[in-house]
Amino acid sequence: MHVPVAIVGAGPSGSLLAWILRQRGIESIVLERQSREYVESRIRAGVMEQNSVDLMIKAGIGERLQKECMYHRGVAIGLYNEHHFLDFDKLIGIGVTVYGQSEVTKDLLGGLAAEGHNVLYEAPVRAIEDIEGDRATVKYTHEGADQELTCDFVIGCDGFHGPSRQAMPASVLKTHEKVYPFGWLGVMVNAPPSKDVALFAHHDRGFALLSMRSPKVSRLYLQCKPDEDLDEWPDERIWDELDTRLGTPGWELERGEIFQKDVTPLRSFFCYPMTHGRLFLCGDAAHIVPPTGAKGLNSAFADVSVLSSGLIQHYTKDDESILRRYGEVALERNIQTQRFSWSNTSKYHIFPDSNAFDRRMQAGEMEYLVTNETAQISYAQQHTGLPFAYWPEL
Numbered sequence: 001m002h003v004p005v006a007i008v009g010a011g012p013s014g015s016l017l018a019w020i021l022r023q024r025g026i027e028s029i030v031l032e033r034q035s036r037e038y039v040e041s042r043i044r045a046g047v048m049e050q051n052s053v054d055l056m057i058k059a060g061i062g063e064r065l066q067k068e069c070m071y072h073r074g075v076a077i078g079l080y081n082e083h084h085f086l087d088f089d090k091l092i093g094i095g096v097t098v099y100g101q102s103e104v105t106k107d108l109l110g111g112l113a114a115e116g117h118n119v120l121y122e123a124p125v126r127a128i129e130d131i132e133g134d135r136a137t138v139k140y141t142h143e144g145a146d147q148e149l150t151c152d153f154v155i156g157c158d159g160f161h162g163p164s165r166q167a168m169p170a171s172v173l174k175t176h177e178k179v180y181p182f183g184w185l186g187v188m189v190n191a192p193p194s195k196d197v198a199l200f201a202h203h204d205r206g207f208a209l210l211s212m213r214s215p216k217v218s219r220l221y222l223q224c225k226p227d228e229d230l231d232e233w234p235d236e237r238i239w240d241e242l243d244t245r246l247g248t249p250g251w252e253l254e255r256g257e258i259f260q261k262d263v264t265p266l267r268s269f270f271c272y273p274m275t276h277g278r279l280f281l282c283g284d285a286a287h288i289v290p291p292t293g294a295k296g297l298n299s300a301f302a303d304v305s306v307l308s309s310g311l312i313q314h315y316t317k318d319d320e321s322i323l324r325r326y327g328e329v330a331l332e333r334n335i336q337t338q339r340f341s342w343s344n345t346s347k348y349h350i351f352p353d354s355n356a357f358d359r360r361m362q363a364g365e366m367e368y369l370v371t372n373e374t375a376q377i378s379y380a381q382q383h384t385g386l387p388f389a390y391w392p393e394l
């Protein structure tokens, strides 16, 4: 079998790319290791930049998003147990949108299924070969049998642990990485959000975040050890710690039933080049950010915007100019996203090896942010997201 575009992974980047290409009649196959139910229920990102929202709408898959999303004018910042509101909309005329990643994937995978698109679930890719040749080969397993296909392009949308990046020649691939000495303990809660915007708190005992998924469901996080044992965190301890780090006089954190707990270690990672021969890396396959900037899903969408533009231009106009620039353009944006995510992570969290000087300077950074309008404008521009370099013609 030969297909023009083989997409490895049906997460947000793979499913959005397949959807956009389909709108322009460009044939692709999506190979996904997990079941559809598994992908759709993975609880991860919750905040979308306006460009990500606009891309969904432009691609004709934003109907439910527009109906159900929550628009936030800005964010609140907790410092010394006081809450400061940063009104992004007032500062730069744009806010952020809350809509869960699980809803994004449900919309995209549902849309692809409704149109009968070729998405193979429980079809792990085992190897990607011949990327320097005329056609690439993708080897995968489906329904217990080893299969293979050839394609013009392989798009690695298979996340941080997928096989695509490993298919790059070791002599070509360069990587940069930082592993942080902490993680996030996250809980999903059946309770209305205690604030109308997200609250990011810097506290002596560690970072904490109040976010949400809907008017009835809250999402909260606590800085913890990277290998934190959840057994040591009964619900009562989680609530008490959240109260300590997020609280302010006269305000109460709404408690509710905790229906999921997880621990995420924090890491920054990127690789380059993002393309080699017929292989193109996209989203978490090429870069990971710590969640403090809410950038992972949005960076994946930024990649898809450029890559889909390049593929559409190639297949409809026989012009490869965007496709050839994809790696460079996507990396350039990603470096700025990496910088914001790293600097935000460094600002908000308590580092176990920091001394009194480090901590005072860190608190000084936070004081600067909550009191200086120039700092707030810069923060707002980065938090709401950098432009996408190319938009697909749809």
Ligand code: RFL
Residues within 6 Å of the ligand: 008, 009, 010, 011, 012, 013, 014, 031, 032, 033, 034, 039, 043, 044, 045, 046, 047, 048, 101, 123, 124, 125, 126, 157, 158, 159, 160, 161, 162, 163, 186, 264, 282, 283, 284, 285, 291, 293, 294, 295, 296, 297, 298, 299, 300
């Ligand atoms: P994904 O979502 O990891 O999807 C990759 C897909 O590839 C499949 N796969 C394979 N398929 C076939 N064969 C193989 N051999 C395969 N190996 C893997 C996997 O099963 C999977 O379905 O990558 P993608 O599409 O690039 O999307 C990236 C986003 O998921 C990620 O960046 C965000 O979730 C990060 N993130 C956040 N991003 C935001 O923009 N805003 C946020 O508020 C935000 N919060 C978060 C986050 C990530 C978190 N965690 C758990 C890492 C909060 C958390 C806690």
Ligand code: PHB
Residues within 6 Å of the ligand: 044, 045, 046, 047, 198, 211, 212, 219, 291, 292, 293, 294, 295
């Ligand atoms: C979330 O709602 O899960 C969330 C919000 C903001 C972040 C990270 C995660 O920075």
